[in-house]
């Protein structure tokens with residue numbers, strides 16, 4: 001299977017060069033699959049949420065152990081013009097992504113977003 005960036009190069013027979021594609025997508029929510037994959041790999045395919053140090057007695061680390069349902073999250077929120085590049089991305093499980101979004105935007109805002117997404121699941 002070709003890597004996503006190679007696949008992109010092969011399509012360059014048309015007018016779309018990879019650079020133009022990247023520019024055109026700069027303000028969409030979609031994270032390029034190769035960036036997403038690198039972020040996941042760096043995180044060891046595990047949620048990167050760290051609880052407060054010493055949060056659980058007898059545990060060396062309070063990092064979340066969730067390895068399923070992972071989402072790549074913007075450290076600086078996308079809605080606040082955070083870029084979709086490796087340095088601004090982290091891996092969170094569904095629960096911690098939601099938890100973090102609630103802190104950042106407030107629960108009411110997030111409930112509205114979730115309701116909207118349920119109506120149009122493909123319109124992110």
Ligand SMILES: [Zn+2]
Nearest residue numbers: 047064093096
């Ligand atoms: Zn987690």
